[in-house]
Amino acid sequence: MPRFIERRSRGRVVLLTVMAIALSACVGSSTTAGPGNSGATSSPDTGLGAAASAFANVRSYNFGMTLAGGTFSSMLSMLPTSSAVGDAPFTIGGTIIVKPEEAADIKMIGLHIIEIGGQDYLDMSGTGSFDQITISGTKLAERFSPATMFSSAINPSTVGGYDRIGSDTKNGVQADHYRASSAGLATLGSIAAITGATWTADVWIAQDGGYPVSMAIVGTAVDNSIVYEVLFDISNVNDPANKVTVPTKVTGA
Secondary structure, eight states: OOHHHHHHHHHHHHHHHHHHHHHHHHHHHGGGGOTTOOOSOSSOOHHHHTHHHHGGGOOEEEEEEEEEETTHHHHHTTOTTOOOOTTOOEEEEEEEEOSSSOEEEEEETTEEEEEETTEEEEESSSSSOEEEEOOOSOOHHHHTSHHHHHHHHSSTTTGGGEEEEEEEEETTEEEEEEEEOHHHHHHHHHHHTOOSOEEEEEEEEETTTOOEEEEEEEEEOTTSOEEEEEEEEEESTTOTTOOOOOOSSEEOO
């Protein structure tokens, strides 16, 4: 097989794995407040329920995410650049452009992925040289978009699992702070198939604009090790400095 074809095939596997991790993060986050949570207030603050739709007005943002434990470790083993061991956390971060045209510039575990103009560009070596790969059907920008990530965890059937506990300055903006109820936390272990863990689940919603600012879901074992973790932060919302551009050094074009 010609080397450039082999490289592009490997790149497709890597991109699909990254998308699977992103989707898994959404699914994992949804366990924080399942329909069976019964310990929340009877009339939760409507700001949490409206947050997902409020994000439709966002044009761009920077994000950072940390994942650990759960199903993430097995997915990481599929990545040729992964050095993660066991349930050790790994980070994903970058810039997402939502409109006028979706684009993404994302770095994770030695990978640099740029999506723009319907094309994916992948640097697996850290040299700044990108393979151009066309993948139809699924876009990274969609997987990491606020609508996908947040709506999977917080929707009309799950907002009752959280209580508004106050307000904080989070990621540079004033935000309302919501926390999962005790009954909702008790449900976490059974859904995640992790026993003996202590859980916390918090969400912050911007007071100006009503969009999600941060999400933190953590399961801690008796020995204080992290057995499950999804940390998600959004910053620089609608900042004109948020840019995604086609890389200058591209192979396979």
